[in-house]
Amino acid sequence: MTVVEQVLFIGKGLGVTLILFFGALAIGGILGISVSVLRRSFKIFRLFVDNVISILRGTPVILQLSFVYFTLPSLGISIGFLTAGVVTLGINSAAYIGEIFRSGIDALPSGQFEAARVLGVTSYRLWKDIIMPQVLRNVWSSLINESIALLKETALISTIGGTDILKCAKHLGSIQFTYFAPLVIAGVYYYGIVLCIEYCGKYVERRSFPWSA
Numbered sequence: 267m268t269v270v271e272q273v274l275f276i277g278k279g280l281g282v283t284l285i286l287f288f289g290a291l292a293i294g295g296i297l298g299i300s301v302s303v304l305r306r307s308f309k310i311f312r313l314f315v316d317n318v319i320s321i322l323r324g325t326p327v328i329l330q331l332s333f334v335y336f337t338l339p340s341l342g343i344s345i346g347f348l349t350a351g352v353v354t355l356g357i358n359s360a361a362y363i364g365e366i367f368r369s370g371i372d373a374l375p376s377g378q379f380e381a382a383r384v385l386g387v388t389s390y391r392l393w394k395d396i397i398m399p400q401v402l403r404n405v406w407s408s409l410i411n412e413s414i415a416l417l418k419e420t421a422l423i424s425t426i427g428g429t430d431i432l433k434c435a436k437h438l439g440s441i442q443f444t445y446f447a448p449l450v451i452a453g454v455y456y457y458g459i460v461l462c463i464e465y466c467g468k469y470v471e472r473r474s475f476p477w478s479a
Contacts (some may be wrong), residue, residue, distance in 0.1 A: 279429050286430065291359065291413060293359070294362075295357045298363025303366060322361035323356055327355070334354045335354075335426045336349040336426075347428045348428065413463050416461055435448040
């Protein structure tokens, strides 16, 4: 195969990689923010949430992925590799994003919450208009780093048969009996996506948080 043909062959897995990335990022972002707000608003949930986050952060992602993909069918729940990947990576990412937002919330002066209660500001307005804009500004760089880490974790889908970038590269290597060029091309794909994430992150930061350092 020529270099162009190899690039196109490996590029067939780009769609799976991007679906995994954006799907898991959406789930992780929604759950992570929700968890951080619930932990602050309802202390009764804090112990339960802390234990769940500890388990998710303390066990390998590949173990969690294998658990979801191989055990759910035994319970009568049919699940494909793509769904298993999105759900597993999304929930795992939620644990890290939740911690990122928790640290950002805890860094804010507690007087803001007290002042909002005194002034009669509703919880929705408090979080939407006062707390979250400040938290996002403070944790934006950490969120970009988590997004990059999540992208690299999508390569684990190849362990359960997912035809992502890495799986296509390994398949091509087995056909050609040489893995050097296919793996280099796969690395270029991943690095290119990382550069896009960094560029978009800096663009949003400049437009949304021009006052940040």
